[in-house]
Amino acid sequence: MSAAEAISSAGTGGRALPPPGLPRLIPAGAPLSLNDHVARYGPVPFRDGGSRGARDLIAEVERAGLTGRGGAGFPTGRKMRTVAEHGRRGGPLRGQVGTVVVANGAESEPASAKDRLLLTRAPHLVLDGIALAAEAVGATRSYLSVHDGQDELALQLAAMVSERDRYDQNRVPVQVVAVRRGYVASQETALISQLNGGAPKPTFVPPRPFKKGAHGRPTLVQNVETLAHLALIARFGAGWFRALGAGAGAAAGSALVTLGGAVSRPGVYEIALGMPIGDLIRRSGGPSEPPQAILAGGYFGGWLPYGQALGIPISDAALRAAGASLGPGVLILLPESACGLAETAWIAGYLAGQSAGQCGPCVNGLPALADMMARLAFGRPDGRALGWAQQLMTLVTRRGACHLPDGTAAFAGSALRIFEDELRRHAAAGPCDRVRRRPVLPAPGHSWGPR
C-alpha cells in the first residue's frame, strides 16, 4: 500500500492497532519508510477541530502524564498548554502570534545514544510528534536539531520531511538544522540562541522560551523521544500510554535508556519506567566484569553503590531519592577494576572545559573544582583538598545561566559520598593502581592522563 492509499483509507475506518507491550518506539527490523510507517500506525491524527481540537490533544497528553525525556523531566502537557496560551495572547494588541516547535535531537550527553538511534530507526514517529505538537500549540514553523557533522542524517531527515509534505503529513514547515556540539550547546536556551543566529550558549531567563524564544515567539522545545511518545499517545490515548510504567508521578509510560560501561550488552533499551535497575542489567546479559557502582543520570547525575542500585526503580523520583537522577536515561556500570574518584575527576575536567565562559563562578569555580578532584584522585595525600572541593561545590551551585555548575557539583559531591572508602585509602596511601585504567566514562575530545 502506498502512503497516499494508506492516508486515504484511514478516513474509512481502518484503525492502527496499539503496540501491546514493548517495544513501542523502535520496531524490530529496518527503518520504516513513510509507506510502511503509515501502514503500521495510520496517518498523523490531526485534530482538525480548531483550537478545541488542539486543546483535546494537550488534555490527553496531560492525562497520559508524559514528561520530557531530554533530562529535565518537565510535564509535557503543561509545557504545551503554556506555549499555546502565550501564542493566543502574545501578539500585537494581545492577539494571536504564531508559535514555534523545536525538536531537540542533538543529544550532548556523551554516554547517551538514544536520540541518534530514534532518528535513524523511527524518524517518522518524531516527525509525527512535531506535526501534532505544532497543531496543538498553534505553531507556524518548526525545527529539528541534529549535530554539526551529522550531514547524512540531516539529509535523510530533510528528504523525509519533503516526502511528508507531499502527503500533507507536516502541515507546518519543518527545517532540519545542524547545531554546534558541546555539553551546553543543546540546552534549551542555547539551542534557541543558535536558531536566532547567536552563539551556542545558554541565555539568562526570564524571558523563558515558552514566552519568548525562537524569533521572539513562544517556543516549545521538546526532546525527540518526548515527541515520539506524543505521536503514539495521539493515536492510542492516555490509558494505553499509562498501561506501562509505575503510573504515579513522572514514572508513566516507557522510556529509552542508554546502558553503558561494564555490561555484557551495552546499548539503548526501551523499558517500562519503574523497572528495577537490576532487571535491566539482567536483560543486558549482566555485568561484563565484577561491578562496583552505577552512575545514574549522566554527568549531572549521581553514583550508586552496585548492590544498593539493583533494587532501585528506574524513574526520576526513585533515583533522586537515592541521591542520583534519571537525566536523559543514562546508566553506566563502573567495574571494580576502575577507580570512582579518578573517573569523576576526569569527567569534572571535561565538564569544566565545556563552560560557555559567560559566568564568573562557573569559569573560575569548575576548573578549580576539577583540580581539587584530581588532587584527591591522583595526588599525594592533601588534607585540605577535600574541604576546598566541598567549598567550591557550594560556591558554584545555582550561580550560572545554566545548570552546568550545579550539575557538576552534584556529580562530584555524590562521588565524594559514595567513594568515601576510596577517599580514605587515597588519603592514607596515595592513588591506587586502578587510576591508570583506561577510562570507563566517555568524554569526547578530552585528553586523558593522571596529573
Add this chain to the structure above:
Amino acid sequence: MCAELLPELITADPWGYPIVTPGPVPGSLLPLARRAVAACPTLALLLSDEE
C-alpha cells in the same frame, strides 16, 4: 564593588563575583540595588520582577 554598595545583600566570592542573599529586595534597598546592577563591570547582576 557591588558588595561595598550593598553589603546587606551581596558578598563577594573568592574571584570577586557577587553572592546574593536569596529572596526579594526590600523596598528600602531598591535604589542601591539598581546602582549595584548598573555598576557591575561584568554584568553579573540582574534585577528582575518575579512573574
